[in-house]
Amino acid sequence: MNLNLEAADLYCRALTRRHYENFSVASRFVDARTRRDLSRIYAYCRTTDDLGDESPGGSALPRLERWRGEVEGLFGGTQPVHPVLFALADTIERHAMTARPFLDLIAANVQDQVVKRYATWDELIGYCRLSAAPVGRMVLSVFGVRGAGEERLSDDVCIGLQLANHAQDVSRDEAMGRRYLVDGDVAAGGTAGAARAMVERARTLLASAEALERRVPRPLRLQLALYRMGGLAICDAIAAMGYKTEHERPSVSAPTKVSLVVRAALQTLAPGRLA
Numbered sequence: 001m002n003l004n005l006e007a008a009d010l011y012c013r014a015l016t017r018r019h020y021e022n023f024s025v026a027s028r029f030v031d032a033r034t035r036r037d038l039s040r041i042y043a044y045c046r047t048t049d050d051l052g053d054e055s056p057g058g059s060a061l062p063r064l065e066r067w068r069g070e071v072e073g074l075f076g077g078t079q080p081v082h083p084v085l086f087a088l089a090d091t092i093e094r095h096a097m098t099a100r101p102f103l104d105l106i107a108a109n110v111q112d113q114v115v116k117r118y119a120t121w122d123e124l125i126g127y128c129r130l131s132a133a134p135v136g137r138m139v140l141s142v143f144g145v146r147g148a149g150e151e152r153l154s155d156d157v158c159i160g161l162q163l164a165n166h167a168q169d170v171s172r173d174e175a176m177g178r179r180y181l182v183d184g185d186v187a188a189g190g191t192a193g194a195a196r197a198m199v200e201r202a203r204t205l206l207a208s209a210e211a212l213e214r215r216v217p218r219p220l221r222l223q224l225a226l227y228r229m230g231g232l233a234i235c236d237a238i239a240a241m242g243y244k245t246e247h248e249r250p251s252v253s254a255p256t257k258v259s260l261v262v263r264a265a266l267q268t269l270a271p272g273r274l275a
Contacts, residue, residue, distance in 0.1 A: 008087035009036060012043035015084075030219040037091040037142045043084045045105060045135055052109030053176070060113050068106045075099040095141045101134030112178065119183045121201075125159065132162035143220045153212035160205030161227055164234045167198040170245040195243040199235045206231045225267055 016039045030038070051063045074080045074089055075098075091097070108131030118124040136154035140146065166173070166180035170191065173179060179186075185194035209228035213221045230252070237250035 005087060005090065008083035009039070011083040012039045012087050015043040015046045029222050034142060034219065037095070038139065040084065040088045040091050041135070041138045041142065044088055044102065047082075047084050048105050048109055052112050061110065064106055064110050064113075068103065071099070071102050071106065075102075091142070095144075097138065097141045101137045104130045104134045116178050117183060118180060121182055121184075124180060124182055128159040128162050129155065132158040139220070139223075140216075143217050145216050145220070147215075150212060150215055153208045153215070156205045156208035157212060157224065157227060160202045160208070161231045163198050163202035163205065164231045164238075167195045167202065167238050167243075168234050168245060168250060170195060171247065171249055174246065191246045192243040195238060195245050199238050199243065202231065203235055206235075221267075225263075229263060 048064075048067065051067055052060050070080060070082060070085060074085050074092070080086050080089060108127060111127060111130065115127070118127065133155040136158040137151060140150060140154055170179070170181065181191065181194035181198060185197045188194075189197070206228050209224050213224045213228075216224065233252045233256055234250070237252055238245055241248065241250050
């Protein structure tokens with residue numbers, strides 16, 4: 001392996017370890033090359049989100065535009081300079097990945113700079129199709145899953161996870177000047193009522209994970225089970241505090257996280273289970 005590529009992958013792994021707590025668990029059950037591909041994808045997602053959320057002094061839009069140019073250059077055959085894109089180029093080539101999910105994720109972060117509220121569910125789901133669904137499609141590509149049915153189920157799961165996170169992060173988003181709770185739900189039932197509506201929709205969408213788990217390779221099933229159970233655990237934590245996440249951000253306890261890993265492993269790795 002090229003030394004520069006090794007250094008780029010070290011950078012990707014550092015980002016992944018710092019931000020994606022389920023990755024280190026699920027990655028133990030996939031081969032080294034797949035683990036490296038996933039690390040590169042998650043590093044890309046983290047870098048893109050950081051450009052949208054952590055750029056100082058209103059510099060997010062120009063930074064995101066420069067990032068878009070670098071990504072378009074990557075798919076156009078230009079050798080990238082950024083370590084995440086440098087590492088990702090190998091993954092994209094081997095799995096014949098398209099540019100759309102990568103560019104959609106940038107578009108979602110651009111939208112975050114200009115849209116601070118969502119009046120309807122259609123508007124919010126449209127945003128989630130840019131900000132959440134692309135991640136699942138990238139992961140499916142790494143595992144060689146390309147069917148339209150699987151992609152639709154993956155979109156449901158990713159959007160369900162994002163809705164659970166939005167309901168969890170009401171106070172944090174408010175501090176950033178954003179609100180993902182739907183305006184109509186807030187008007188009808190207050191913040192807690194809107195959070196409850198979001199949790200209920202998240203649970204419905206997360207149920208698609210079980211169907212998807214039956215249609216994908218076994219190593220991917222464990223990750224899907226962890227995402228599904230983790231999302232549902234967030235929903236349970238929100239419900240336990242009466243959906244009042246505008247005052248406090250609920251979290252999933254360490255013992256609960258351990259139990260989720262055990263349950264996911266038992267469900268997906270047991271002999272004959274979803275073989």
